[in-house]
Ligand code: G3P
């Protein structure tokens with residue numbers, strides 16, 4: 001992003017489906033991601049955690065208790081344990097505003113999703129879809145999350161941009177996690193997530209090597225001028241989690257580069273797409 005570039009208009013703002021179309025389907029399931037693609041999302045967001053036997057799975061919380069019928073920490077369970085659980089029944093299908101017209105595959109709506117399977121979906125999609133992968137609690141594993149992630153991305157040939165565009169980016173609240181990624185894969189874009197802004201970053205700077213800022217919407221509600229500072233410092237701005245139409249409006253006004261939302265179809269409609 002060059003200072004002085006025209007700000008993206010509403011139609012150029014990238015719409016990113018947070019945990020898939022998670023207003024409609026149980027978060028992080030294949031059904032949620034398929035729905036996001038059908039709905040026209042430009043990109044998908046997912047959180048990744050490492051299982052006890054070294055598989056990266058798409059789960060947000062440290063434990064599986066909230067989003068499955070099982071109990072315990074992801075890191076203490078093996079992939080086979082997670083595969084036996086139901087990750088869909090906690091969510092009422094009639095909560096989906098689209099429940100009348102949309103009937104997902106029951107297995108895809110209830111199974112744990114590995115990052116590998118999500119990458120298969122992304123690379124086989126009929127149109128280009130980007131993927132923003134968030135490393136969760138990376139300190140616990142001292143680099144193993146990033147190592148496994150980079151191995152997988154390398155296998156899918158996703159470490160380098162094609163025609164100047166990267167299909168995948170890595171996000172984290174941990175600057176250390178992003179540094180590990182940058183050291184091995186300097187061409188992979190990284191997003192520094194923030195739920196508040198540390199004094200050293202208030203002028204728009206980010207940790208060295210990071211190209212994109214990922215502020216929470218609450219930061220922008222309180223301090224809308226922060227977007228311009230980030231842009232002046234040469235960074236793109238990807239904002240989470242933006243579901244309220246008034247917040248979408250704020251993001252448009254501020255000229256952010258991406259909106260991360262649980263309801264991609266509705267945000268796209270609001271943006272006139
Ligand atoms: O996209 C960033 C956002 O997902 C960070 O918060 O807790 O939803 O992972 P969380």
Ligand code: CA
Nearest residue numbers: 045046047134
């Ligand atoms: Ca996340």
